[in-house]
Amino acid sequence: MTHPAHSTPGTGGRCPVATPLYGPQLDGDGLPALYEELRREHGPVAPVTIAPGIEAWLVLGHRELLRLTREEQDFSHDPRRWSLLREGRVPPDSPIMPMVGWRPALLFADGQQHRRMRAAVSDALARINGHELRRSVRATAERLIASFADRREADLVPHYARKLPMMVITGLLGLDDRTGQQLVQAIAGMVAANADSVNAGKRMGAILLALIEEKRRTPGNDVTSALLHHPAELTDEEVLHNLVVMFVAGNQTTVNWIATTLRILLCDPAFRSSLTGGHLSVDDALDVVLWRFPPTQNFPARYATRDLRFGGQDIRAGDMLLLGLAGANQDPEILPADGIPVIGNRSHLAFGAGPHTCPAQDPARLITRTAVDTIRHRLPDLELAVPESELAWIKSPWSKGLAALPVRFTDPQLPSVRTPASSSISQSGEPS
Known part of the structure; x- marks a missing residue:
């Protein structure tokens, strides 16, 4: 496998040689090997660049990542502490700024300010009715499957995994389908870390405002309404940017989670047989993905509040540290001897850790589980339409997602169309 070429960051020689985590040469299939190479060469904290001239530390150690996420006195979420930014060394139009630029949102706050906003976000998410959400996901999944069932083939990334979370999450936010699709396109452009990322971020903001x-x-x-009317009294600007965080974290992550789980079921006959036979559950498959192919590979960012020795490296105040979620999940210090996570073990770091652990992991799991379970039952003879070796990952320093998942099938088991008499409203007028 060819790794990205090494480069020397502009830090006056105090950093070891850094490895780029960006560019068209980024090989999604090779990322696990790259993380292990970085671990062998540098230990649990490795020097990387995330854009031309933008250096950071990638935290690959499980123990070190836990410390990074838990000790706010040493590692702040506030990017205004970032030395490169304070020194004017990050261009305003840098493709990474939409991801790491400061916003008045829980992702960029510490202490009491973070707790205030997190309370509002957590309470808003807790108001989601799980039974209603499951029904909504199943109905949406069945509509999508019906839209391509007659063709007996589909690409499950654009036709299913990418559409379903968008349709569900935008509904939860209170957006109509058309505006929701525009929002998804804007966010996809923002996280792509390319020349259009800044403009895409502006389009996203306008839609949410x-x-x-x-x-x-x-x-x-x-x-959205729950956030606006929460006792924490978030301002409109705070609501806007917390919606950005929720949607960016929720949509693409769920897309990747669905598609990668389906890939495992299609490409691992033993796993699929165990699932069909009831020896394993869909949740077991979801956890395997979170361990081996976490939907978010690397997550920005923490900023050192002081000079310190960390993971064998000399960290300076204002340095950026990235959460290497995928690398930390593969830390040999915490994996079993065979390197295979134990089924049912959820000590992975796919959702982060500490006070900033993802507050939306329960609805995300429900959406993903229902999406995977529905297509398994509606397309029971689903199979991959190309050799597994031809499947490719998107090129992103942040996400681990499939670029395509072409499949074929012969016998779709679509639900019968219900008559008005058998709809969700019973004869007495009450929901059935």
């Missing part, structure tokens, strides 16, 4: 103005005037039973 219009939604907030609407829900301020006319509240509904949605997450």
